[in-house]
Amino acid sequence: MTTPEVHMEKEIIKYLSAQQCSVQWRAFLEVFSQELTQQLTVTNLRGLMRRSGERFANQHPLPATETIAALQEAINVVWRSQNWGGASIVEDGTRLIIKHYLSPLQSGMPEGATWASGFLEGVYEQWMHQSGADLSLHVTQSRLADDLGTVEYSFGK
Amino acid sequence: MTTPEVHMEKEIIKYLSAQQCSVQWRAFLEVFSQELTQQLTVTNLRGLMRRSGERFANQHPLPATETIAALQEAINVVWRSQNWGGASIVEDGTRLIIKHYLSPLQSGMPEGATWASGFLEGVYEQWMHQSGADLSLHVTQSRLADDLGTVEYSFGK
Amino acid sequence: MTTPEVHMEKEIIKYLSAQQCSVQWRAFLEVFSQELTQQLTVTNLRGLMRRSGERFANQHPLPATETIAALQEAINVVWRSQNWGGASIVEDGTRLIIKHYLSPLQSGMPEGATWASGFLEGVYEQWMHQSGADLSLHVTQSRLADDLGTVEYSFGK
Amino acid sequence: MTTPEVHMEKEIIKYLSAQQCSVQWRAFLEVFSQELTQQLTVTNLRGLMRRSGERFANQHPLPATETIAALQEAINVVWRSQNWGGASIVEDGTRLIIKHYLSPLQSGMPEGATWASGFLEGVYEQWMHQSGADLSLHVTQSRLADDLGTVEYSFGK
Numbered sequence: 001m002t003t004p005e006v007h008m009e010k011e012i013i014k015y016l017s018a019q020q021c022s023v024q025w026r027a028f029l030e031v032f033s034q035e036l037t038q039q040l041t042v043t044n045l046r047g048l049m050r051r052s053g054e055r056f057a058n059q060h061p062l063p064a065t066e067t068i069a070a071l072q073e074a075i076n077v078v079w080r081s082q083n084w085g086g087a088s089i090v091e092d093g094t095r096l097i098i099k100h101y102l103s104p105l106q107s108g109m110p111e112g113a114t115w116a117s118g119f120l121e122g123v124y125e126q127w128m129h130q131s132g133a134d135l136s137l138h139v140t141q142s143r144l145a146d147d148l149g150t151v152e153y154s155f156g157k
Numbered sequence: 158m159t160t161p162e163v164h165m166e167k168e169i170i171k172y173l174s175a176q177q178c179s180v181q182w183r184a185f186l187e188v189f190s191q192e193l194t195q196q197l198t199v200t201n202l203r204g205l206m207r208r209s210g211e212r213f214a215n216q217h218p219l220p221a222t223e224t225i226a227a228l229q230e231a232i233n234v235v236w237r238s239q240n241w242g243g244a245s246i247v248e249d250g251t252r253l254i255i256k257h258y259l260s261p262l263q264s265g266m267p268e269g270a271t272w273a274s275g276f277l278e279g280v281y282e283q284w285m286h287q288s289g290a291d292l293s294l295h296v297t298q299s300r301l302a303d304d305l306g307t308v309e310y311s312f313g314k
Numbered sequence: 315m316t317t318p319e320v321h322m323e324k325e326i327i328k329y330l331s332a333q334q335c336s337v338q339w340r341a342f343l344e345v346f347s348q349e350l351t352q353q354l355t356v357t358n359l360r361g362l363m364r365r366s367g368e369r370f371a372n373q374h375p376l377p378a379t380e381t382i383a384a385l386q387e388a389i390n391v392v393w394r395s396q397n398w399g400g401a402s403i404v405e406d407g408t409r410l411i412i413k414h415y416l417s418p419l420q421s422g423m424p425e426g427a428t429w430a431s432g433f434l435e436g437v438y439e440q441w442m443h444q445s446g447a448d449l450s451l452h453v454t455q456s457r458l459a460d461d462l463g464t465v466e467y468s469f470g471k
Numbered sequence: 472m473t474t475p476e477v478h479m480e481k482e483i484i485k486y487l488s489a490q491q492c493s494v495q496w497r498a499f500l501e502v503f504s505q506e507l508t509q510q511l512t513v514t515n516l517r518g519l520m521r522r523s524g525e526r527f528a529n530q531h532p533l534p535a536t537e538t539i540a541a542l543q544e545a546i547n548v549v550w551r552s553q554n555w556g557g558a559s560i561v562e563d564g565t566r567l568i569i570k571h572y573l574s575p576l577q578s579g580m581p582e583g584a585t586w587a588s589g590f591l592e593g594v595y596e597q598w599m600h601q602s603g604a605d606l607s608l609h610v611t612q613s614r615l616a617d618d619l620g621t622v623e624y625s626f627g628k
Contacts, residue, residue, distance in 0.1 A: 012415050012462070015400055016330055022179040024240040024261055028276075031212040035205050039197070048192050055188040083181045086329055101326050104181055119185075148326070169572050169619070172557055173487055243486055258483050305483070336493040338554040338575050342590075345526040349519050353511070362506050369502040397495040418495050433499075 013147050020085065020149065021108030029108045033116070046118040053122020062127055068096070071131065085149075095156035098124055098139070106149035117141055117151055128155055170304050177242065177306065178265030186265045190273070203275040210279020219284055225253070228288065242306075252313035255281055255296070263306035274298055274308055285312055327461050334399065334463065335422030343422045347430070360432040367436020376441055382410070385445065399463075409470035411456070412438055420463035431455050431465055442469055484618050491556065491620065492579030500579045504587070517589040524593020533598055539567070542602065556620075566627035569595055569610070577620035588612050588622055599626055 021029070036045060060078050065071045072089045079086050085102030100120055109116040125139040136157070143152035178186075193202060217235050222228045229246045236243050242259030257277055266273040282296040293314070300309035335343075350359060374392050379385045386403045393400050399416030414434055423430040439453040450471070457466035492500075507516060531549050536542045543560045550557050556573030571591055580587040596610040607628070614623035 011400060011402065012464075015416065019333065019397075022181050024179050025182045027213060027216065027239060028209070028262075031209045031216065032205075034212060035209045038208075039201070039205060044196070048189075048196060051195075052185070052188045052192045055191060056184060059184065059188065082184060083333075086325060088325065102329065105185075150326075168557060168559065169621075172573065176490065176554075240490075243482060245482065259486065307483075336495050338493050339496045341527060341530065341553060342523070342576075345523045345530065346519075348526060349523045352522075353515070353519060358510070362503075362510060365509075366499070366502045366506045369505060370498060373498065373502065396498060419499070 016102075017107050017147070017149055020102050020106070021104040022083075025104075026108055030110050033109055033113050037113070042115050045113075046115040049115055049118030050122035050125075053119040053124075054126040055122075056119075057123045057126030057130065061130060065131070075127065092154075095154050096128075097142070098153040098155060099150055100153065101148060101150040103149060103151065106145050106151060117145075120151065121153060124153055124155065173259075174264050174304070174306055177259050177263070178261040179240075182261075183265055187267050190266055190270045194270070199272050203272040206272055206275030207279035207282075210276040210281075211283040212279075213276075214280045214283030214287065218287060222288070232284065249311075252311050253285075254299070255310040255312060256307055257310065258305060258307040260306060260308065263302050263308060271301075274302075277308065278310060281310055281312065330416075331421050331461070331463055334416050334420070335418040336397075339418075340422050344424050347423055347427050351427070356429050359427075360429040363429055363432030364436035364439075367433040367438075368440040369436075370433075371437045371440030371444065375444060379445070389441065406468075409468050410442075412453070412467040412469060413464055414467065415462060415464040417463060417465065420459050420465060431459075434465065435467060438467055438469065488578050488618070488620055491573050491577070492575040493554075496575075497579055501581050504580055504584045508584070513586050516584075517586040520587055520589030521593035521596075524590040524595075525597040526593075527590075528594045528597035528601065532601060536602070546598065563625075566625050567599075568613070569624040569626060570621055571624065572619065572621040574620060574622065577616050577622060588616075591622065592624060595624055595626065 040048070062071070062074045062078070065074050068089055068091060072087060075089070076086045078084075084104060085100060087101070088099045090097050103120065105116050105119055121139045121141060128137065128139065129135055133155075137155060138157075139153050139155045141151060142154040145151045197205070219228070219231045219235070222231050225246055225248060229244060232246070233243045235241075241261060242257060244258070245256045247254050260277065262273050262276055278296045278298060285294065285296065286292055290312075294312060295314075296310050296312045298308060299311040302308045354362070376385070376388045376392070379388050382403055382405060386401060389403070390400045392398075398418060399414060401415070402413045404411050417434065419430050419433055435453045435455060442451065442453065443449055447469075451469060452471075453467050453469045455465060456468035459465045511519070533542070533545045533549070536545050539560055539562060543558060546560070547557045549555075555575060556571060558572070559570045561568050574591065576587050576590055592610045592612060599608065599610065600606055604626075608626060609628075610624050610626045612622060613625040616622045
């Protein structure tokens with residue numbers, strides 16, 4: 001049985017999640033991505049998103065930073081200026097785990113459009129390479145989005 | 158010589174135009190449309206936009222209306238709910254002239270992306286056909302955007 | 315010791331809370347409420363807020379509803395149209411417990427301005443009286459705001 | 472007789488003007504300012520707004536500038552960051568004429584609340600004094616708002 005408390009929390013999460021993507025673009029993104037999937041394969045679309053992300057990173061280069069905490073903050077300065085949620089970065093052995101919370105792409109794209117998360121893969125990989133990381137290291141999505149739209153990416157071999 | 162008055166008016170127009178597209182999507186739309194033009198031809202892209210527009214019209218069907226003025230108002234109810242500017246419709250002989258002002262696509266897409274205005278072509282054509290117009294009649298763009306981003310479309314043969 | 319997980323959740327809560335009040339009004343509300351406290355007592359200010367809330371309720375009357383669930387939904391239709399968060403209502407013996415989450419007043423007013431929550435007291439009390447509740451019953455705040463800005467009100471004797 | 476062209480331009484102006492004040496605060500500002508006028512005189516309210524404006528200027532100090540053009544730009548950096556429209560400043564003999572366009576206070580406050588324009592008087596006067604202007608010089612409103620909400624202020628003796 002669902003208690004009122006739990007019910008309200010689900011309402012809050014639904015409200016907050018809907019709030020992440022501007023009303024202006026929700027309907028457009030839905031129909032446009034539906035048409036794109038008629039025209040291009042999922043692999044094509046994920047690649048398109050990745051390269052768009054790399055382009056975004058090139059247009060928003062990060063300042064040089066010395067620590068993971070400073071890198072995380074430099075990244076969040078960009079995301080805050082765009083209302084694109086934010087990121088937390090932690091080391092896990094030889095990898096970096098990047099969690100991006102509250103991205104408007106996550107809440108704005110239709111549910112099946114998993115290729116859309118290629119965008120942040122491209123952004124993060126390009127930013128890591130700009131910071132001097134080895135070009136053989138890559139960013140891949142390591143976990144699906146949770147209720148609030150947090151997606152986990154992993155950077156390494 | 159430019160007087161201060163005139164200068165300020167240009168500033169106002171620039172400010173208002175920038176305001177039409179949510180900050181959240183401006184940078185994304187720019188890089189994404191740049192990548193799309195690498196992958197697809199302008200003809201493909203305009204078609205993609207047109208069909209996306211038709212899909213939008215199907216998802217936002219208009220109520221039946223008896224007059225041009227009522228049709229215009231029904232259309233503007235949709236656009237207002239989306240922060241997508243608005244439209245004026247006037248008869249011109251056997252044609253309808255549709256002016257759409259302050260569309261966020263117009264101000265949000267990079268300047269060269271003229272194919273983007275296919276979206277509103279698709280929306281308006283589908284809405285006209287829903288209203289019982291002959292399927293042989295089409296919407297085409299009849300004038301380029303002015304400073305405030307008003308685009309003129311013509312519906313007829 | 316704070317784990318990264320917990321740290322990120324606090325970041326998310328901070329981000330979401332800041333997001334509730336439009337950037338346009340945050341600085342104005344801060345300086346204006348600071349000046350108000352120079353001019354009026356806290357009791358005056360709370361009363362001013364209460365009466366503003368009653369006025370708001372009169373300008374946004376609720377449709378008649380038969381159940382608590384329907385009342386809650388009618389209330390949330392108003393709040394959603396204004397981006398003012400939302401409410402959950404549950405019965406607790408002879409009282410109604412109203413939790414309002416994510417009000418922009420809560421996140422937009424300076425921390426000390428506890429009188430601001432008089433606004434929602436006035437709104438809810440007036441709505442309850444409109445719905446036919448006895449005029450001797452009142453709404454009072456029963457719990458301070460939590461981290462996400464949820465405030466609890468109680469309606470009864 | 473009104474031509475369709477003219478009609479549409481009025482529609483555009485109405486749309487743009489409504490857009491200046493966030494939906495979230497319009498209804499609140501209306502009821503709150505109605506209650507304030509029950510409690511305080513117009514002179515009190517204008518003074519309250521002026522001092523709120525001075526406080527805002529102190530919290531958003533301008534960098535030192537050498538020319539009117541640079542001062543105007545420094546001012547507009549602040550207004551842009553807040554979505555508060557913008558200003559043009561020109562010299563007129565011994566006075567400065569400051570036109571503020573598209574302020575959300577102008578479109579958000581109820582029509583009769585002319586005391587609200589005291590806020591920008593206070594902001595501009597304090598900024599001028601910060602820039603080293605003689606304390607005997609003052610900012611006063613020199614023209615009422617036009618259709619798009621542009622208000623003219625004059626700084627001098």
